[in-house]
Amino acid sequence: MAKPPSSLARSRQGKVPPRLDRRRLVLRFRALLPSTRDSINFAVAKVMKVAREAGCIASDVADVEIAVREALANAIIHGNEGRPDKMVLLRCYGDPEDGILLAIRDQGRGFDPAAVPDPRSAERLELPHGRGIFLMHELMDHAEHRKGGREVVLYKACHAKKAPKAPARGGRR
Numbered sequence: 001m002a003k004p005p006s007s008l009a010r011s012r013q014g015k016v017p018p019r020l021d022r023r024r025l026v027l028r029f030r031a032l033l034p035s036t037r038d039s040i041n042f043a044v045a046k047v048m049k050v051a052r053e054a055g056c057i058a059s060d061v062a063d064v065e066i067a068v069r070e071a072l073a074n075a076i077i078h079g080n081e082g083r084p085d086k087m088v089l090l091r092c093y094g095d096p097e098d099g100i101l102l103a104i105r106d107q108g109r110g111f112d113p114a115a116v117p118d119p120r121s122a123e124r125l126e127l128p129h130g131r132g133i134f135l136m137h138e139l140m141d142h143a144e145h146r147k148g149g150r151e152v153v154l155y156k157a158c159h160a161k162k163a164p165k166a167p168a169r170g171g172r173r
Helices: 037-051 058-079 132-139
Strands: 026-032 087-095 099-105 142-146 151-156
Touching: 026 142, 037 058, 037 087, 037 099, 058 087, 058 099, 058 132, 058 151, 132 142, 132 151
Parallel strands: none
Antiparallel strands: 026 087, 087 099, 099 151, 142 151
């Protein structure tokens, strides 16, 4: 199978990593979760509360929920191989002026995110899996894998007064 021409590692080139004032980052919660599917719902409920408190509008909250579910599922199922004796560390920071920042780390072997096939390629379009990393990058303002693929950092600017998006091609100048 040929590797798609555009890798997921380059799919978000236009996104600038968040420039957060570290002095203002407030840890809203930290959780050490067993690698069970029940942990996903528990953690997502906590993150959604922080997202709403951080001023996220409804569409942002939905984006955060999907991205966090995917990140936790990847950490539990792929990273920790579903072993409940292995833990997932979730740190969640939130601020009404900055948005929400999450770090999710597993105890697995890690992986190379650039080697993950693009789910938009013709041979992968109808597969029932393989879209999690792509969705994280598409739904969040910043998504980055660290620590050899064992940690993902997600950021969403969650405030109603977002900077306007660039006009679509062919639009007014």
